[in-house]
Amino acid sequence: MAETDSIDEERLEKAINWFARYIAVQQGGRDVDFYSGYMQMHEGFKRELFRNGHDALRLETWDKSMIGSGRILDCVVAGLQSKDGSGQNIVVNFHSVTNFKEKANTDLPLAEDVLFNLYEGDDDATAFEDACDFFGRWYPVFSYLMFLKDDTKYLPVKSSSQLHGDRFRKLNIDRDCLRYCSWNNYQVFLNVHRQIQEKLIEAFPENQISLLDAHSFVWTLYAAPDDFSFKMEEKLEKIPGATDFVNQVADQLKYREKAQQEDEDLERSLEKSGIEGRERVAMIKARLNQSEFRKRLLLRYKKCCLCGASDPRLMTASHIKPWSESEPAERVDPDNGFLLCPNHDALFDQFLISFDDDGKIMISDSLSSNDRIFMNIREDMKVSLREGNKKYLEYHRNRFSELKH
Ligand SMILES: [Zn+2]
Structure with a gap:
């Protein structure tokens, strides 16, 4: 059926790489906005x-x-x-x-x-x-x-x-x-x-x-020329930041490939090591901390989705549907992640908070009012959602209500 016609990915990637260069030169600067x-x-x-x-x-x-x-x-x-x-x-x-x-x-x-x-x-x-x-x-x-x-x-x-x-x-x-x-x-x-x-x-x-x-x-x-070759490389190189920007675009286009590779590697090392329980969780966390997945969420959000803390050294890429329960494609899908500070990551990871379809926070009844204050959560908090987050959030919410802390 015609509606499923899919686009030639390779040509599209070439076109996007050309486009990043073209716009960087046209604007005399980096960002394509x-x-x-x-x-x-x-x-x-x-x-x-x-x-x-x-x-x-x-x-x-x-x-x-x-x-x-x-x-x-x-x-x-x-x-x-x-x-x-x-x-x-x-x-x-x-x-x-x-x-x-x-x-x-x-x-x-x-x-x-x-x-x-x-x-x-x-x-x-x-x-x-x-x-x-x-x-x-x-x-x-x-x-x-x-x-x-x-x-x-x-x-x-x-x-x-x-x-x-x-x-x-x-x-x-x-x-x-x-x-x-x-x-x-x-x-x-x-x-x-x-x-x-x-x-x-x-x-x-x-x-x-x-x-x-x-x-x-x-x-x-x-x-663009038919082969998407770029004729103004020299000009591009003279523009501060332009080359970095162009490289970042090329890099992001390879995101899925690289992230999937990482995920397979992680799976293999887990299997080989045979470790279980808390150590296994710690190993997964440590690896995700250096992952393409986290880099992408840092680019996407730049700060904690919930509170605005922004030091990249502190930010965690938190899977919405937990990594160990996700299919390989879901593990690397940026829509299956929030960037969170350590406090908010801990709460979200343990299903002590979740979010409804408008992004409004849901807080476990079991969490004391003191802990709510010290962990910096309030009833009026909200995350801004993308359409793609919703199916993962539904999963997270189900776990949140199942657990009935
Ligand atoms: Zn936070």
Whole structure:
């Protein structure tokens, strides 16, 4: 099935290594931050389009009784006509909006019923296909409307753009998903970007990478040669910190490979040593203290997830689902970890505290009020969660409630 199409990892890694160099030179400095500098200047307009377009839809005012009144059409047209900070919309052009309005007015109640379902229905796939059947298969228009609905799930598509096809070719992505507007093709397009997002998260652990950032990354590849060779190495070397940054990106891209290797080594030494009980636990702790897993959590969080203590010498990479109960892939998944100070690590490790799905702390009843004070925990504490933490936390919470200290 087309939806499972996966991206060529090797080419993507090359592209990301090129991208780190390119941005470091463009910005004359190290950090790739999608929210400032070069990326903000060239790609930030898409976030503005989303905000303005999403607001223009005024979804909070929608109601089924509006179908046929023309008010839903007005909202959607306002969304399509939204502009970025410089007064432009390069995704949806003026003619498309005119055609859209004309088509809607041939049968306004049906048109508004279709649009209502697109935003308020619970089956996006069917609503998308119904909209295409009624209005026409206009990729830029309908992908844009989905994007305005939810920018964490959907992206705009400019099907007419030769350039986007060119970038897809560089990444060995099947360009058919750009050519014909259908829900299935759109899923392939989105799925490819989700995979790119995942890889960018690996490469840039300090950034919060959104789906839209993956889209911006793809656009930036217009400047890359087909083999992703980099022509400005000399210039790069003269920029303070740039080489370190580029090396860090390359290093992070190898994270999983290295972390898995470490994990296998640890497993083997445990087996060979035959030690059990507390010594075994101590050995695991000591090894994790030097692990790639911990390095990655340090890059991601920089301080204790709970209290803000930040000396890297004191920080522990704490598995959410315990190491010894995790599958190999789970042991090295950064989403299965918090960076914690010694006190908070001890409490979390022994299931004396846990967190709910909003990140709010849960404290074992067995912990005395004195110890709560000395161990620095309070009922109002919170960790900020990533989506990926939740399945591991559920496991941790189950252990927390089972133990009933
Ligand atoms: Zn702490």
